[in-house]
Amino acid sequence: xxxxxxxxxxxxxxxxxxxxxxxxxxxxxxxxxxxxxxxxxxxxxxxxxxxxxxxxxxxxxxxxxxxxxxxxxxxxxxxxxxxxxxxxxxxxxxxxxxxxxxxxxxxxxxxxxxxxxxxxxxxxxxxxxxxxxxxxxxxxxxxxxxxxxxxxxxxxxxxxxxxxxxxxxxxxxxxxxxxxx
Amino acid sequence: xxxxxxxxxxxxxxxxxxxxxxxxxxxxxxxxxxxxxxxxxxxxxxxxxxxxxxxxxxxxxxxxxxxxxxxxxxxxxxxxxxxxxxxxxxxxxxxxxxxxxxxxxxxxxxxxxxxxxxxxxxxxxxxxxxxxxxxxxxxxxxxxxxxxxxxxxxxxxxxxxxxxxxxxxxxxxxxxxxxxx
Numbered sequence: 001x002x003x004x005x006x007x008x009x010x011x012x013x014x015x016x017x018x019x020x021x022x023x024x025x026x027x028x029x030x031x032x033x034x035x036x037x038x039x040x041x042x043x044x045x046x047x048x049x050x051x052x053x054x055x056x057x058x059x060x061x062x063x064x065x066x067x068x069x070x071x072x073x074x075x076x077x078x079x080x081x082x083x084x085x086x087x088x089x090x091x092x093x094x095x096x097x098x099x100x101x102x103x104x105x106x107x108x109x110x111x112x113x114x115x116x117x118x119x120x121x122x123x124x125x126x127x128x129x130x131x132x133x134x135x136x137x138x139x140x141x142x143x144x145x146x147x148x149x150x151x152x153x154x155x156x157x158x159x160x161x162x163x164x165x166x167x168x169x170x171x172x173x174x175x176x177x178x179x180x181x
Numbered sequence: 182x183x184x185x186x187x188x189x190x191x192x193x194x195x196x197x198x199x200x201x202x203x204x205x206x207x208x209x210x211x212x213x214x215x216x217x218x219x220x221x222x223x224x225x226x227x228x229x230x231x232x233x234x235x236x237x238x239x240x241x242x243x244x245x246x247x248x249x250x251x252x253x254x255x256x257x258x259x260x261x262x263x264x265x266x267x268x269x270x271x272x273x274x275x276x277x278x279x280x281x282x283x284x285x286x287x288x289x290x291x292x293x294x295x296x297x298x299x300x301x302x303x304x305x306x307x308x309x310x311x312x313x314x315x316x317x318x319x320x321x322x323x324x325x326x327x328x329x330x331x332x333x334x335x336x337x338x339x340x341x342x343x344x345x346x347x348x349x350x351x352x353x354x355x356x357x358x359x360x361x362x
Contacts, residue, residue: 033227036215036262046214074266078259081217085255086275093275094267 002028002059004051007080009138010062010164016156017165021172028059040065040077040108041119048110048117058114060171064107064163066140068128070100079140088132088143101127105144105151105163109171120174122166126151183209183240185232188261190319191243191345197337198346202353209240221246221258221289222300229291229298239295241352245288245344247321249309251281260321269313269324282308286325286332286344290352301355303347307332 003014003025011027018025035046044063051059065079071094075082082090095101102125109120126146134142134152141151141158151158159165184206186192192208199206216227225244232240246260252275256263263271276282283306290301307327315323315333322332322339332339340346 034217036217036224036259038262043217071271072266074263074271076262076266078217078262081219081257081259082255082263085253085257090252090255090275093277094271096274 002026002055002057004028004030004032004055004059004061006031007138013159013162013164014062014168017159017168018172021168021176023172023175028055032061034063036077038077040106041121043077044108044110045117045119048112052112052117055112056114058112060109060111062107062109062164062167064105066103066105066144068095068101068103070095070098070102075140083139088140091128091140091143092131095128095130101145103128103144105140107163107167109167111171111175118174120167120171122163122168122170124161124163124166183207183236183238185209185211185213185236185240185242187212188319194340194343194345195243195349198340198349199353202349202357204353204356209236213242215244217258219258221287222302224258225289225291226298226300229293233293233298236293237295239293241290241292243288243290243345243348245286247284247286247325249276249282249284251276251279251283256321264320269321272309272321272324273312276309276311282326284309284325286321288344288348290348292352292356299355301348301351303344303349303351305342305344305347 005011015025032051034043037043040063065076067073067076104123104125107122111118126144129143129145129150132142133150136152136155144151184195196206213232215224218224221244246257248254248257285304285306288303292299307325310324310326310331313323314331317336318333325332
């Protein structure tokens with residue numbers, strides 16, 4: 001089964017988590033066109049539909065984002081672009097003086113089984129830190145607090161609680177069940 | 182000829198500018214799927230291709246964004262989403278303490294003539310103000326300084342110098358020429 005992404009950090013995490021489940025994932029390093037939608041589910045579903053016209057084997061893609069309550073969900077579905085432009089420093093600046101620091105990471109996975117698309121989601125709640133901390137993970141990990149540590153400070157522990165872990169757990173469990181049928 | 186947009190402020194400006202050129206534009210109020218691309222040109226071209234499979238008459242669409250130099254082009258192609266979430270206040274907060282305030286508005290127009298797509302662009306350079314000023318226009322107009330006034334303070338004057346005026350001027354001039362041929 002292929003995992004399609006151009007993001008190396010994401011592939012590394014996914015294959016590490018897949019190993020817990022004894023599943024081998026092959027990396028198809030490829031950029032694909034994502035639509036501009038306000039919901040991750042829609043982005044993943046439409047992207048998978050487009051890819052399924054080209055790739056005939058089973059594959060899955062994953063799209064994720066950081067959603068900050070006080071910023072109406074910003075950076076949300078455009079997390080990757082916003083990380084590349086204003087980065088963690090930009091988010092901290094926007095959150096300066098704001099007391100409601102609630103935020104969540106959400107991951108949506110779309111799996112193409114050769115016939116149809118199946119959608120799974122995973123979510124983890126936390127808070128926006130007041131400073132950048134830690135060097136693990138990637139993207140917004142150094143400013144996302146989960147139980148007093150940032151995702152970037154948690155090392156492999158992150159992969160036990162993250163949105164990505166949760167969505168993959170749902171997906172792999174479903175996959176094993178449907179293979180046992 | 183149809184102008185396709187779901188944004189009323191944009192339609193109002195376009196039809197006002199079209200009148201200077203004696204051109205009547207009909208509003209087709211419709212949402213369409215835009216791709217996530219790093220360039221406005223690409224967004225407009227791909228969107229027009231998708232729409233042209235459904236709408237058989239001649240039409241044009243316009244996509245624009247505010248590009249701030251010190252923020253690596255942010256909010257750029259995602260200006261509309263970013264305006265809806267962090268707004269003008271968010272941009273001012275991000276620009277706090279930054280001395281390079283150079284920015285530009287860019288508009289890209291894609292015209293489908295029934296056979297192929299033609300792309301036009303218009304740009305206006307200015308600066309990010311240090312406060313919100315004026316009540317005209319829409320979106321980031323109250324923080325975009327052009328010759329000491331913000332776009333929101335300029336009233337109809339804005340339509341003589343804006344990125345939208347410039348792209349429409351190129352488009353309508355080209356259109357009149359190609360009709361005279």
